[in-house]
Amino acid sequence: MSINAGKFRNKILIESASQAAATSGALVDTYSTFATWWASIDQVSGREYVAFGKVASEGMFKMRGRFISGVLPAMRLKFGTRIYSIIASPTNVDERSHEMTLICKEVI
Numbered sequence: 001m002s003i004n005a006g007k008f009r010n011k012i013l014i015e016s017a018s019q020a021a022a023t024s025g026a027l028v029d030t031y032s033t034f035a036t037w038w039a040s041i042d043q044v045s046g047r048e049y050v051a052f053g054k055v056a057s058e059g060m061f062k063m064r065g066r067f068i069s070g071v072l073p074a075m076r077l078k079f080g081t082r083i084y085s086i087i088a089s090p091t092n093v094d095e096r097s098h099e100m101t102l103i104c105k106e107v108i
Contacts, residue, residue, distance in 0.1 A: 008038040008065045013078040034075060039065030041079065044103075059106045060087075067092060067100045076107070083107040 015031040022028045046059040061084060063077065077084040084104035093099040 007040050010039055010041050010063075010079060012037045012039050012041075012063065012065075014068070014071060014075055015078055016072075016075050031076065031078075034070070035068050037065050037068060037077075039063045039102075057108065061104045061106065063102045063104060064093075064099060067097045069097070071100065071102070077102070077104060 013033050014035045014037050016034045017029045017031055019027045020030045040063065042062045042064075044060050044062050046057065048055055048057045063084075071086075071090045073086045073089055075086060077086065084106050086102055087105050088103040091101040093101060
């Protein structure tokens with residue numbers, strides 16, 4: 001089974017969080033790059049809703065690319081200026097460690 005690498009055209013940073021103390025003493029999340037991942041991005045659902053008197057939107061995305069070991073749901077994805085949270089454990093497509101799928105939600 002071969003992978004059509006041309007469909008993985010989006011450069012995505014997979015970031016892991018760690019906590020550091022701010023000058024105020026509070027702990028804040030800082031992110032460092034775990035891996036650079038070339039993947040396809042497909043929106044699978046979206047909705048608009050009213051929250052606190054403002055119209056907001058929410059999108060769910062399916063991202064698919066080459067398999068990377070060690071990706072966890074606690075990590076986040078960054079595509080340009082857009083940030084996505086991983087909402088399900090990574091899926092190892094066909095259990096062959098060639099491709100993985102991530103289901104994500106855009107953080108707005």
